[in-house]
Amino acid sequence: MRLCFLVEEHYRHDGMPNEVIRQLGAWGHQVDVLRPGGSLLRMTDLVRAGVHDAWVLKTVSGGPGLTLLEAAAATGMTTVNDARSIRGVRDKALAAAIGRARGLPLPPTYAVARPELLAEIPASEYPLVVKPADGSSGRAVHLVASPDRLAALLPRLAGEGMLIAQPYVPNSGTDIKVYCVGGELFATERCSPLHPERSVRERRVPLPAEVAAIAAQVGVVYGLDLYGLDVLLGPDGPVVVDVNDFPSFRQVPEAAARVARAVLDLSRAGGVGPCPPPRPTALQVSIPAQVAARAGDGA
Structure with a gap:
């Protein structure tokens, strides 16, 4: 197969996706790499x-x-993930x-277009987590304890452009990062x-069964095949605080080979995942069948 990888300058030297590109080449596939941020593109x-x-x-x-990927999708080309789904997260x-x-x-x-509009959020919603609507890698994420702390921030x-603010979910100070690749879930x-x-x-x-079911539903809701999500275990149960297309897949065993196989499967299928709803790996507990079924139909 011949694939085109769009790799931003930020990831130019990162293992993901460079190891995936090398793996695909080792399997005999041709991979062209475009760097949208550092090239003149006709x-x-x-x-x-x-x-x-x-x-x-x-x-x-x-x-x-993403603009380049959307242009490719608009002309009928297969994209991984689906370009519209990426925009949605x-x-x-x-x-x-x-x-x-x-x-x-x-x-x-x-959501606010100007930071000063955050002052209109009721005091009862504090503490707040404030971050850019287009943020990534933890950039400019702030925990605001009270309205009087907002002015200094x-x-x-x-x-930062459009901002979002969400009430802080009390938690242990650790995040659960769930990765989906090739129809499997890793936490x-x-x-x-x-x-x-x-x-x-x-x-x-x-991976707790309840979190696994939520992770499977995330893929259905946003139309993603390769993705990750950040989950907090709050006092009222799991809460999804972020969703990422094509994350780092850190700690996933044989991540480069797994991602490379998933890319090939999706490419052959025209970008539509051939896999059933994601399943937990051997380390994890199973998703109850009735919950997995609901996730599969988007309920």
Whole structure:
């Protein structure tokens, strides 16, 4: 197969996706790498050529790669993930609206175009987590304890564009990161960016059935095949606080080979996942059959 990987400058030297690209090459596939942030792109010729079996995007939120992927999709090319699905999670305000409407356990979410508008959020909603709607990798995530702390934070939020704010979910200070690749789910535990003082070694952990069912539903709701989600175990149960297309897949065993196989399967299937709803790996407990069935039909 011939594949085109769009790799932003931020990931130019990262293991993911470079190890996936090397693995595909070792299996005899041709991989062309485009760097949207560092190249002059003749758009009208690039996407019209149609010489690739699929286009794959690894980019930062707000990067130029998504525009190029959407251009490829608009001309009928296969993309991994689906370009429209990526847009639905890259905009965190949009992702919150979609997820809540489809029954996912996301926090109530406010969105503002100007930081000073955050002052209109009721005091009863504090403490708040404030972050850019197009943020990634923990950039500019702030825990605001009370309304009087907000004023001092406003200058730091200037220039971040659209912002979202969500009531803080009390938790242990650790996040569960769930990865979906090739129809399997893998869970890791790591320190929350809101609690950097906690000493938590990132490691694989068993995945509770309730979280596994939510992770499977996330793929259905947003139309993603390769993805990750951040989950907090709050006092009222699991809460999804972020969804990522094409994450790092850290701690996933043989991650490069698993992702490479998934890319090939999706490319052959025209970008439509051939796999059933994601299943937990051997380390994890199984999703109850009735819950998995609901996740499969988007309930």
